[in-house]
Amino acid sequence: MALAGLDKKPSILPGATAVVLATAFLIVLLRVENQKAVITLLAFGMVAVVATNWLGYFTPVARSFSAREDALGPFTVVAALVVAAVFHEDHFVLLMLCTVVLYTVATLGLNIQFGYAGVLNFAGASFFGIGAYTAAVLNQHTAVPHLLVLLTGGAMAAMIGSLLLLPVLRTRGHYAAVVTIAFALLLKTFLEVNDILGGPQGLQVRGMNIFGWSFNNNIEFAGIQLSFYVSYFLLSLMILIVAFLLVRRVERSWIGLNLDALRLDETAASCFGLNIVRWKVTAFLLGNFLIGTAGALFGMVGGFVQPNNYTFADSLILVSILLLGGIGNPWGVVLATVLVVIVPEKLQVIQEYRFMLYAALVMIVLLFRPEGLLPRPVRRYFSEWRS
Amino acid sequence: MDPGLIAQHTMNGLMLGMMYALVAVGFTLFFGVLDVIKFSHGDVLTVGAFTALAAFIGMRSIGVTSDAAQLLVILLVAIGTIALLGAVIAKLFVLPLRTAPALNTLLITLMLGTVLREAVRLFYPDGANPKPFPRLLPSDSINIGNLNLRLDNAILLAAGTLVIVGLQFLLNRTKLGLAIRAVAQDEETARTMGVNFNAVVLITFAIGSALAAFAGIMNGLYYNEINFGIGLYLGVVGFSAAIIGGLGSIYGAILGGFLFAALQTIGAVALPFASAYKDVFAFAVVIALMAWRPTGLIPEKLSERV
Numbered sequence: 001m002a003l004a005g006l007d008k009k010p011s012i013l014p015g016a017t018a019v020v021l022a023t024a025f026l027i028v029l030l031r032v033e034n035q036k037a038v039i040t041l042l043a044f045g046m047v048a049v050v051a052t053n054w055l056g057y058f059t060p061v062a063r064s065f066s067a068r069e070d071a072l073g074p075f076t077v078v079a080a081l082v083v084a085a086v087f088h089e090d091h092f093v094l095l096m097l098c099t100v101v102l103y104t105v106a107t108l109g110l111n112i113q114f115g116y117a118g119v120l121n122f123a124g125a126s127f128f129g130i131g132a133y134t135a136a137v138l139n140q141h142t143a144v145p146h147l148l149v150l151l152t153g154g155a156m157a158a159m160i161g162s163l164l165l166l167p168v169l170r171t172r173g174h175y176a177a178v179v180t181i182a183f184a185l186l187l188k189t190f191l192e193v194n195d196i197l198g199g200p201q202g203l204q205v206r207g208m209n210i211f212g213w214s215f216n217n218n219i220e221f222a223g224i225q226l227s228f229y230v231s232y233f234l235l236s237l238m239i240l241i242v243a244f245l246l247v248r249r250v251e252r253s254w255i256g257l258n259l260d261a262l263r264l265d266e267t268a269a270s271c272f273g274l275n276i277v278r279w280k281v282t283a284f285l286l287g288n289f290l291i292g293t294a295g296a297l298f299g300m301v302g303g304f305v306q307p308n309n310y311t312f313a314d315s316l317i318l319v320s321i322l323l324l325g326g327i328g329n330p331w332g333v334v335l336a337t338v339l340v341v342i343v344p345e346k347l348q349v350i351q352e353y354r355f356m357l358y359a360a361l362v363m364i365v366l367l368f369r370p371e372g373l374l375p376r377p378v379r380r381y382f383s384e385w386r387s
Numbered sequence: 388m389d390p391g392l393i394a395q396h397t398m399n400g401l402m403l404g405m406m407y408a409l410v411a412v413g414f415t416l417f418f419g420v421l422d423v424i425k426f427s428h429g430d431v432l433t434v435g436a437f438t439a440l441a442a443f444i445g446m447r448s449i450g451v452t453s454d455a456a457q458l459l460v461i462l463l464v465a466i467g468t469i470a471l472l473g474a475v476i477a478k479l480f481v482l483p484l485r486t487a488p489a490l491n492t493l494l495i496t497l498m499l500g501t502v503l504r505e506a507v508r509l510f511y512p513d514g515a516n517p518k519p520f521p522r523l524l525p526s527d528s529i530n531i532g533n534l535n536l537r538l539d540n541a542i543l544l545a546a547g548t549l550v551i552v553g554l555q556f557l558l559n560r561t562k563l564g565l566a567i568r569a570v571a572q573d574e575e576t577a578r579t580m581g582v583n584f585n586a587v588v589l590i591t592f593a594i595g596s597a598l599a600a601f602a603g604i605m606n607g608l609y610y611n612e613i614n615f616g617i618g619l620y621l622g623v624v625g626f627s628a629a630i631i632g633g634l635g636s637i638y639g640a641i642l643g644g645f646l647f648a649a650l651q652t653i654g655a656v657a658l659p660f661a662s663a664y665k666d667v668f669a670f671a672v673v674i675a676l677m678a679w680r681p682t683g684l685i686p687e688k689l690s691e692r693v
């Protein structure tokens with residue numbers, strides 16, 4: 001029986017090849033500085049992706065990813081570590097990688113809310129900011145261990161988010177959207193006018209320090225100089241792995257099933273005895289917790305927080321990432337964050353136009369491929385089953 | 388408090404309320420005919436204000452100096468352009484997504500708003516900085532006690548009232564209005580009665596966007612300054628106003644607009660904390676109102692309950 005199962009199990013090879021190629025491409029892209037070369041490279045990448053799609057090579061990749069995630073997940077982590085190792089001295093690239101990883105964590109949080117439970121949240125950046133401000137205040141004024149600060153940042157975001165629970169639960173659709181949009185504006189205005197929290201100038205954030213190991217010092221290891229961002233990157237990656245596993249487990253479990261039912265038809269779900277309130281609350285708070293945790297670490301990585309980094313436009317970027325990647329698919333979120341964060345940084349020409357380009361891109365996606373770049377696959381409970 | 392001062396604040400509140408109400412009416416009109424939220428509405432307003440400014444600069448450069456002529460032309464140009472823009476947006480981005488989930492329409496128009504806003508910021512000459520808007524209305528004023536009643540404000544208020552009354556007339560007394568109301572009530576029946584659905588939708592979007600352009604010019608004339616961000620702010624406020632009033636109801640939208648302005652004025656004047664917190668207060672009340680009345684103060688007729 002086991003053998004019969006193994007026969008049908010898709011090979012790990014296509015997925016692994018895709019990861020290796022993508023990593024190699026990413027390393028070259030990050031290495032290149034010349035603007036013409038960057039454009040050529042991106043054009044080449046786009047043509048390659050379109051051609052691969054046209055030749056039908058993406059189907060085996062998708063199959064091996066959905067069936068052999070247990071092996072490909074660690075493989076992707078290794079790939080990320082390889083990228084970080086290649087750029088171990090480059091502050092700028094490592095900062096970018098940290099941003100990618102932490103934005104991914106935040107978007108995974110949003111994914112639980114939007115993608116599974118269907119709870120709208122247009123204030124993602126605000127909760128991210130709450131995490132960062134929590135880190136700033138706690139690191140400055142208290143001796144709370146910094147790892148605990150991260151969790152407190154998440155808890156703070158969930159707690160302030162729970163003030164919105166009553167209106168979020170009672171409203172639906174467009175009415176629910178306005179609650180979070182109003183909150184996003186409220187919070188930004190509040191941070192701007194509040195002198196204790198630094199007003200428009202914001203606050204400095206002290207760096208991470210675990211058991212006397214200060215993250216803000218460069219590391220010398222066996223004669224090799226490592227950028228101080230390496231430590232931040234490793235910690236971010238660990239958080240991402242935990243968040244990813246959590247989201248995956250939630251999706252696969254009966255909780256995920258309940259959330260899906262609730263999103264697809266609230267009325268039907270409640271007729272079948274699902275506790276709508278409980279699952280909406282769970283999804284909203286859990287999502288905000290992830291967003292806040294990522295925000296707290298992001299504040300420490302960046303070194304300062306200011307209201308202008310957590311505006312409604314930034315919340316829309318988080319939503320764009322989710323839509324671009326494919327709502328409900330964590331792998332899509334990873335891919336889309338890499339694209340959305342790294343491409344404008346490398347392509348200086350479009351840096352100024354990035355908000356506009358993201359927005360236009362999302363419009364195109366919504367018009368022509370509403371399910372995103374990597375659509376969410378059907379759950380596979382038994383990998384031996386033919387899908 | 389001094390009655391003159393109270394009258395002054397009331398006057399300012401009424402001005403704000405009029406602008407918010409005009410934007411909110413647009414939201415509610417769109418929701419009425421198509422059951423969608425067109426979130427780019429606020430940024431359409433920005434484009435309208437900037438079109439008016441460009442028209443003014445064009446007029447000045449060809450040597451037209453009469454205030455009245457300039458005002459008339461910028462009104463016509465901006466309202467015409469924006470009405471067209473509204474119809475084009477409906478045709479290209481809203482109607483094709485009719486079968487998709489409502490969230491997609493909300494998102495695509497949010498993103499369209501971002502594109503418009505960024506386009507103004509990046510492509511209008513020096514668009515990232517606030518632009519002075521010309522004073523085209525007579526700025527005489529009379530003082531009654533502490534109340535400084537400016538003629539231009541009074542004209543703006545009267546014009547806003549006239550526009551809203553005109554819209555009421557259009558909706559309730561004309562054949563087009565009947566068609567719009569028919570589509571809002573039941574699309575299918577309206578179609579079988581020979582109403583050209585697509586045309587009515589496009590016209591409604593044109594009307595709503597024209598209102599936004601009018602509100603944008605009003606905003607420019609009132610503050611004598613416009614920037615690329617006014618639309619986002621007015622859009623969110625107008626959306627909140629339409630929602631607290633109750634989507635789909637014109638009266639609700641007007642009520643919501645004035646209510647929001649009243650909240651801001653109270654937040655700025657009567658409450659014990661700094662006036663910078665007025666928006667915090669106003670939005671907090673909006674959220675609280677949503678919790679109390681989840682479908683607005685004047686709710687939609689149909690509501691699904693479990």
